Amino acid sequence: xxxxxxxxxxxVLKTGQSMTLQCAQDMNHNxxxxxxxxxGMGLRLIYxxxxxxxxxKGEVPNGYNVSRLNKREFSLRLExxxxxxxxxxxxxxxxxxxxxxxxxxxxxxxxxxx
Amino acid sequence: xxxxxxxxxxxxxxxxxxxxxxxxxxxGATPYLFxxxxxxxxxxxxxxxYFSGDTLVQGIKGFEAEFKRxxxxxxxxxxxxxxxxxxxxxxxxxxxxxxIFGTGTRLQVFP
Numbered sequence: 567x568x569x570x571x572x573x574x575x576x577x578v579l580k581t582g583q584s585m586t587l588q589c590a591q592d593m594n595h596n597x598x599x600x601x602x603x604x605x606g607m608g609l610r611l612i613y614x615x616x617x618x619x620x621x622x623k624g625e626v627p628n629g630y631n632v633s634r635l636n637k638r639e640f641s642l643r644l645e646x647x648x649x650x651x652x653x654x655x656x657x658x659x660x661x662x663x664x665x666x667x668x669x670x671x672x673x674x675x676x677x678x679x680x
Numbered sequence: 681x682x683x684x685x686x687x688x689x690x691x692x693x694x695x696x697x698x699x700x701x702x703x704x705x706x707x708g709a710t711p712y713l714f715x716x717x718x719x720x721x722x723x724x725x726x727x728x729x730y731f732s733g734d735t736l737v738q739g740i741k742g743f744e745a746e747f748k749r750x751x752x753x754x755x756x757x758x759x760x761x762x763x764x765x766x767x768x769x770x771x772x773x774x775x776x777x778x779x780i781f782g783t784g785t786r787l788q789v790f791p
Binding site: 599607608609610656662664666670672 | 721731770777778782
């Protein structure tokens with residue numbers, strides 16, 4: 567029972583390179599989320615998908631795109647990486663988007679952009 | 681807009697001492713509140729949640745939290761801290777189909 571799986575765990579990119587972060591959940595959850603975590607700023611929502619086939623912007627969407635490939639998978643793409651996107655990225659899922667539902671998190675992808 | 685404030689960036693306690701981590705929220709209606717813990721290099725793990733009813737909620741690892749509507753607070757407590765509790769703790773409030781997180785409190789435990 568893996569829960570939420572993120573790949574890769576670590577990545578170093580050069581400025582301008584592109585990259586896709588992968589996320590998959592095996593809990594049959596409807597909603598999925600991408601966050602970035604930076605020191606002193608907590609978790610900030612990048613994009614989310616309330617259900618299969620829908621995606622919406624969060625607090626900090628600029629420079630990112632997402633794809634909800636199917637119910638299990640939700641990917642985050644950096645088209646042209648910038649040093650400001652150096653961060654730890656977390657994927658999460660919840661049963662539904664209802665505000666009372668807790669979210670389950672993956673272990674994160676640590677991304678450095680030089 | 682909904683918001684969560686964790687006023688303490690860093691707290692240090694001795695092992696065996698009691699702990700209280702503060703969380704204040706801003707929300708128009710009855711909030712859905714959560715506490716998460718993040719160990720180094722790990723994702724976030726749910727400690728406990730408050731939806732309604734009893735204002736004192738019990739969670740995993742011996743933690744509890746008390747919802748006080750009059751103070752807009754949801755403070756996390758533990759009567760006796762263990763060295764393994766050293767981690768970062770996040771308070772969050774449900775906002776529609778999203779969560780709004782506080783900036784976190786880092787807990788250091790001395791032997």
